[in-house]
Amino acid sequence: MRFATYDDGSIDGRLFVVSRDQKCAASAAFIAPSLLSALQRWRDVEAPLRRLSGDLDTGRIANAASFAPERCLAPLPRAPQWLDGSAFLNHVRLIEQAFGTPPIPDFDTIPVMYQGASDDFLGPHAEVPFVDEQDGIDFEGEFGVVVDEVAMATGAEAAAERIRLIVQINEWSLRAISAREMLRGFGVLQAKPSTSFAPVAVTPDELGEAWRNGRVAMNLHVELNGERIGSASGAEMAFSFPELIAHAARTRRLRAGTIIGSGTVSNADRAAGSSCLSEKRVIEKLDLGEANTPFLEFGDRVVMEARFPDGRPGPFGRINQRAVSPTPYDRQSETRNV
Amino acid sequence: MRFATYDDGSIDGRLFVVSRDQKCAASAAFIAPSLLSALQRWRDVEAPLRRLSGDLDTGRIANAASFAPERCLAPLPRAPQWLDGSAFLNHVRLIEQAFGTPPIPDFDTIPVMYQGASDDFLGPHAEVPFVDEQDGIDFEGEFGVVVDEVAMATGAEAAAERIRLIVQINEWSLRAISAREMLRGFGVLQAKPSTSFAPVAVTPDELGEAWRNGRVAMNLHVELNGERIGSASGAEMAFSFPELIAHAARTRRLRAGTIIGSGTVSNADRAAGSSCLSEKRVIEKLDLGEANTPFLEFGDRVVMEARFPDGRPGPFGRINQRAVSPTPYDRQSETRNV
Numbered sequence: 001m002r003f004a005t006y007d008d009g010s011i012d013g014r015l016f017v018v019s020r021d022q023k024c025a026a027s028a029a030f031i032a033p034s035l036l037s038a039l040q041r042w043r044d045v046e047a048p049l050r051r052l053s054g055d056l057d058t059g060r061i062a063n064a065a066s067f068a069p070e071r072c073l074a075p076l077p078r079a080p081q082w083l084d085g086s087a088f089l090n091h092v093r094l095i096e097q098a099f100g101t102p103p104i105p106d107f108d109t110i111p112v113m114y115q116g117a118s119d120d121f122l123g124p125h126a127e128v129p130f131v132d133e134q135d136g137i138d139f140e141g142e143f144g145v146v147v148d149e150v151a152m153a154t155g156a157e158a159a160a161e162r163i164r165l166i167v168q169i170n171e172w173s174l175r176a177i178s179a180r181e182m183l184r185g186f187g188v189l190q191a192k193p194s195t196s197f198a199p200v201a202v203t204p205d206e207l208g209e210a211w212r213n214g215r216v217a218m219n220l221h222v223e224l225n226g227e228r229i230g231s232a233s234g235a236e237m238a239f240s241f242p243e244l245i246a247h248a249a250r251t252r253r254l255r256a257g258t259i260i261g262s263g264t265v266s267n268a269d270r271a272a273g274s275s276c277l278s279e280k281r282v283i284e285k286l287d288l289g290e291a292n293t294p295f296l297e298f299g300d301r302v303v304m305e306a307r308f309p310d311g312r313p314g315p316f317g318r319i320n321q322r323a324v325s326p327t328p329y330d331r332q333s334e335t336r337n338v
Numbered sequence: 339m340r341f342a343t344y345d346d347g348s349i350d351g352r353l354f355v356v357s358r359d360q361k362c363a364a365s366a367a368f369i370a371p372s373l374l375s376a377l378q379r380w381r382d383v384e385a386p387l388r389r390l391s392g393d394l395d396t397g398r399i400a401n402a403a404s405f406a407p408e409r410c411l412a413p414l415p416r417a418p419q420w421l422d423g424s425a426f427l428n429h430v431r432l433i434e435q436a437f438g439t440p441p442i443p444d445f446d447t448i449p450v451m452y453q454g455a456s457d458d459f460l461g462p463h464a465e466v467p468f469v470d471e472q473d474g475i476d477f478e479g480e481f482g483v484v485v486d487e488v489a490m491a492t493g494a495e496a497a498a499e500r501i502r503l504i505v506q507i508n509e510w511s512l513r514a515i516s517a518r519e520m521l522r523g524f525g526v527l528q529a530k531p532s533t534s535f536a537p538v539a540v541t542p543d544e545l546g547e548a549w550r551n552g553r554v555a556m557n558l559h560v561e562l563n564g565e566r567i568g569s570a571s572g573a574e575m576a577f578s579f580p581e582l583i584a585h586a587a588r589t590r591r592l593r594a595g596t597i598i599g600s601g602t603v604s605n606a607d608r609a610a611g612s613s614c615l616s617e618k619r620v621i622e623k624l625d626l627g628e629a630n631t632p633f634l635e636f637g638d639r640v641v642m643e644a645r646f647p648d649g650r651p652g653p654f655g656r657i658n659q660r661a662v663s664p665t666p667y668d669r670q671s672e673t674r675n676v
Contacts, residue, residue, distance in 0.1 A: 080457035114524040119418035186452040219572015
């Protein structure tokens with residue numbers, strides 16, 4: 001199944017199912033008003049949602065309309081928790097090498113993960129406001145999973161059974177701030193503004209063979225202002241998503257709808273390029289002696305799309321966003337209705 | 339105004355106003371179903387809520403019932419964000435001294451703050467499940483504020499105007515884990531299970547003179563199994579709550595209902611005692627050469643109550659909780675209805 005969330009003015013948006021060819025969408029609100037609500041009642045709604053999806057794919061939905069990614073919010077505009085790992089060894093080792101920082105203790109055996117804000121996710125076409133270009137504006141292409149309720153101290157094997165959806169993520173980062181924050185022991189906070197999502201969240205079966213070993217074996221194509229930055233594979237995660245979930249649930253319950261991220265997708269093969277500018281700059285520094293690629297300026301456009309190994313576009317759709325200066329909307333106090 | 343949230347099986351609970359003498363409560367659900375909902379529509383609901391509170395205090399509510407703290411969830415069982423500072427200089431300096439760790443860079447001029455889970459807060463009488471006594475189970479007595487929507491890059495002066503409520507907090511911590519996590523740059527995650535709240539959230543005017551300089555000038559009485567651990571004053575915060583809010587909002591919007599914590603209340607005067615065991619142990623180590631007070635075992639009971647400087651109990655009510663081994667409830671997957 002493929003799900004998208006249209007903006008209807010509510011905080012959680014309105015649930016739609018999307019056809020396998022990405023051309024049509026049909027409201028699923030008569031089954032569950034929002035994707036969050038569907039995840040909270042998955043046992044009851046999975047079968048009717050599968051029937052609706054099947055009917056959409058076979059042309060049996062009278063009121064199906066063209067799928068409109070530009071109407072989409074993030075599949076989950078808010079989630080109970082957003083926990084982002086950093087499971088690509090290559091990425092972390094490169095950054096340690098470039099900055100000469102000591103290796104993260106036990107990086108190979110214990111995942112690193114931080115808690116991000118989960119109340120203000122951005123849709124795939126939303127303009128992304130940043131306060132200051134001097135903060136080192138960067139993107140991070142990632143994959144993620146959305147879980148059903150996970151009990152405290154669940155192990156990786158049981159955690160695998162709790163994965164409901166897979167998502168594609170751009171975790172915006174402010175590098176000038178994270179460099180300072182990571183030295184203070186309390187993790188990253190100001191360095192992490194709102195995170196963005198591709199329009200379509202999918203059940204694991206939609207990936208076929210590309211969902212294996214608890215990893216997304218797809219290539220994440222990343223472009224900045226039309227130029228290729230990378231197309232690294234999600235298969236090289238040092239920890240699987242079930243292992244990341246078990247790490248997150250070690251001392252707490254995870255509520256249905258919690259999102260667990262992979263961290264920046266990164267491959268040992270330099271030909272794969274990068275999924276963030278920070279890594280690209282590190283490679284430039286190591287290879288050329290200095291980082292030539294600047295961080296983002298207002299107006300820069302970032303496009304991300306996961307593709308299958310054979311080159312076909314994946315089911316998540318594209319993230320296509322511009323970094324912008326904050327508008328009066330961002331600077332004003334405004335609350336959506338629940 | 340004083341608010342409490344009764345458990346009615348829903349995720350956000352049901353809003354009640356509490357009388358000034360803490361004896362009576364009346365449902366406010368006809369104005370706003372939950373406290374979160376009230377905060378999201380504060381401009382519209384503040385006046386009717388004040389009328390209801392006034393009527394309750396003057397005995398004009400026919401269906402007012404006895405206030406029952408044991409029926410209370412956290413005032414906000416879930417919140418958009420939970421951002422916890424560590425604004426008591428004395429606490430951090432003591433811990434650095436005991437462990438011989440280097441001082442946190444810029445601690446005096448830039449707040450430290452981490453993002454915690456905000457989807458699973460515990461009420462004042464809830465039993466608190468922990469996976470393993472070996473994790474170093476500790477409490478942290480704190481104050482916090484609940485804000486209305488705060489725009490990105492709001493300064494401290496404007497942030498002061500966005501404070502809607504004050505709360506009293508027990509932030510449970512697992513010290514054996516935090517010691518490891520803080521060395522890894524990604525902050526604390528497994529070290530922070532669900533956070534607990536005193537039953538009553540109050541508007542700042544309820545504190546009178548005890549709300550000053552953006553700080554809660556009240557003493558936080560903390561008892562473990564009936565023995566006094568401390569009664570430190572909230573007045574000694576190195577940063578005010580408005581400054582903490584501005585720090586949190588530097589690069590992001592804060593949604594209405596976001597909670598900002600003070601960090602463990604701690605005073606330079608040793609006679610004030612401590613608001614967590616870790617600090618008590620550090621003082622023992624410095625003064626006696628070794629830490630004699632163990633971390634918590636299952637069955638231990640923690641009581642916290644803020645009092646005015648003249649000894650009168652504050653308006654938040656008491657946190658009164660027991661640390662327990664996880665029950666089948668904690669280990670099973672269970673989702674509340676929305």
